Amino acid sequence: MRLELRDITKRFPGVLANDKISISADRGKVLGLLGENGAGKTTLMNILSGLYKPDSGQIFIDGEERVFGDPAAAINAGVGMVHQHFMLVPVFDVVEAVALGSEPVSGPLGAFNRGAARKRILELSAQYKLEVNPDARIESLPVGVRQRVEILKALYRHSDILVLDEPSAVLTPYETEELFTIIRSLKETGTTIIFITHKLNEVLEVADDIVVLRRGRIAGQADPKTATRQELANLMVGRDVELIVPKGPAKPGNVVLAVKDLHVRDDRLEMAVKGIDLDVRAGEIVAIAGVQGNGQTELVEAITGLRTIDSGEMTIGGEHVEKASPREVSDLGVAHIPEDRGRDGLIAYMSIAENYILDTYHRAPYSKRGIFDLKAVKAGAEKGVKDFDIRTPSIETYAASLSGGNQQKVVVAREFSVPVQLVIAAQPTRGLDVGSIEYIHRRIIEQRDAGAAILIVSTELDEVLAVGDRIAVMFDGKIVGVLEGDDATYENLGLLMGGADSGAAPSTPPGTGVAA
């Protein structure tokens, strides 16, 4: 079906989220909707799926105007949403999860006709090449397969227009490729797809047409055949951005972080880090690539003193830190940018000033003998806000009210507010937009050039390739390969991340949970 949105305007208190946005997608085409966080993509899609009512503007499906009062109306009109955060009941199996809400029934009591639902799911699965075992429990499925279940759910409800909101955010590179295959086969059967993302490569690869949103307006339109990443990035941000922050060659000095034969257990007491050897030298950036959940989190927690190690040796600047507390590690001059800034790095309902001193509050000049010098705190926080260009009305503002990029700047400003010899940065740009990514990378490279040793853990290949002087790939608790930055490519990193030995051919990665 052909979808057209005409002059959609939506205003929230103080913000014009969508300003006269007109887009259209033909039957069997993929429209890539590109924009930074806060550009208005999600608002637009919430209007399309009936969650919000536009202040003005019209929606046409196959030339006929439709008004969506609620999500049910949108579903009836054939618009299906696949949310970024999956809406699946974890203890259901695939048949139950897909049929939930539109179950086929039989008999006078309206019993759930599982057979009918299962049959239809198998048909859809075959028709659209969405391989799923209909009897598997949701919680046992990897995220890539759960996403397929979400797509099946939309198709089960006869959606001819499918909206995918940041679908690759949770996927491995391999799973993303599989998703693109699915999108192509959906196209062939005539499904219209709206693909929302902030990732440049993906729209270029899969979209037939690209619309870039910025601050609630259409910033431009592009043809994926001719557009470049740089052009799209500039359109998104509204200025010239550097996708890869330029950096000189590393000048490695002494070993700052030395890890030998480290074993660490996870919360379930399973071995998560299975014998890692790693050296990070002053003046170099070592990037650890890998799919989430291969022991990176436990490795970082062990180094920073947050997790007790099972065995092995760790030294920072020559000092043994196997049994050090987080404070002792931090006092050695270690900056830690945690992987989940909302949970680990910031206290949402404390002010920016308080967050800025969160791990240095006990030192001069902020406090003496346990009593705060509030003037020094204010001066410190104001300097941090200025130096790191944190956009906030005041240092008394709650951290929660900042954008993701500015929140991360608060964390980075805090961690870099004291001299450091080692920087541990876990997912330092997760969920950030192009402009903020550029900024954070620049700051990290500055620290390297000032002589700090940097360890970056990231699941984003773009990031690993952009900043890593050396790249180590972690798989199943071990480092399965180390590449010099110049030798690394998407291909060889992708293979290593999937668990293949260097240079070996790709096999199906383990644990995709697909029924044969």
Add this chain to the structure above:
Amino acid sequence: MSRITGTLRKAVFPILAVITALLFGAVVIILTDFKNLALIGTDPAAGIGGAVGGVINGYGAMLTGAFGDPARIGTALRTMTPADIATAIRPITETLVATTPLIFVGLAVAISFRAGMFNIGGDGQVMMGGMGATLAAFVLQNQVPGFVILIVAIIVGALFGAFWGFIAGFLKARTGAHEVITTIMLNYIAAQVVFFALRSPTLRQPGSTAPVSKNMQSFVDVPLIINLPAIRLDYSFIVALIMAAVVSWLLFKTTKGFELRASGFNMTAARYAGMSAGGSMMLAMALSGGLAGMAGSFLAVGTVGQLSLDLAGGIGFNAIALALLAGLRPGGVVLAALLFGALTNGGKLMGIQSGVPFDLLFFIMALVIMFVAAPGLIRTIWRIKVSKPAPELALTQQPVASE
């Protein structure tokens, strides 16, 4: 449609909660006024007038009971005799007497809640504090001067309360035992411990069948602020105000307070920042118990003059309500305690004078708590449109941004 922003909103919601509760209370007064309700059929004007009059009488008596009778204050100003002055100021001083322990325990609850510890054990800590103070007083009786006994008794009582709170903090930090359960259970244990202590000949009132201690007023008492007949307001009220200032200073001006608040908001982030989460739990619970213990000490040694099993009388639970009403701010705790004190004290006169039952007070207090706990309800009733912190967000991000 009014739009209310940030700071103002913090004060507006508790105030609206109180007003709403009083309005609901008025409705109940009218609905239970059967005499006037019966009149409505025959003489509607008199019935309605009578019912509204009942409300005015009831609430009027409550105000008089809580803050004083204007006529008596006038008399006192004219005659200036001690007896008249005492009569005039007695209601307000009695309100402050009722307020004092509420301030202590309200602060205790506020400090623990700030640290993310839900101390439901105020009652037990008050009891233990009262017992500690009483024991100290009888041990020192006839050994040292009265004011030394007083100071030692208060300190020992506070330490007993602190220890009782610390147990729950320690259990949580070391074993993960949830403090809601442990503090409730420690309430029962405290009651039994006090019951046991009251059987000892050192404490037990000779000849009494009730489990109460001997009276202490003969050798130790908290000095009165105003020395007039039948005025009970003593310096514990001033100590309570000082403690409010100390708690405020501790929470907002010291690194320990910062650690408590940080752990209370987000324990993971506090741990990542190198703070000891377990240490904060134990400290917060000990401080909390200490404040409650101090309330118990002053009650036993001062206001009541003896230790008994009903020393706490559910104050720990009222304190939770008023601490939440106060938004966990020490200054707010003082105001909320004053409100609860005034309601309790004024309610007595309302019951005696106007025929509106005293129990209505509990009804109103429960409504206040309910409305405070459900700001959505207040918003709906008063049609308040809450303005989101959009100005802050607008600089950087839309409130409904993607992701």
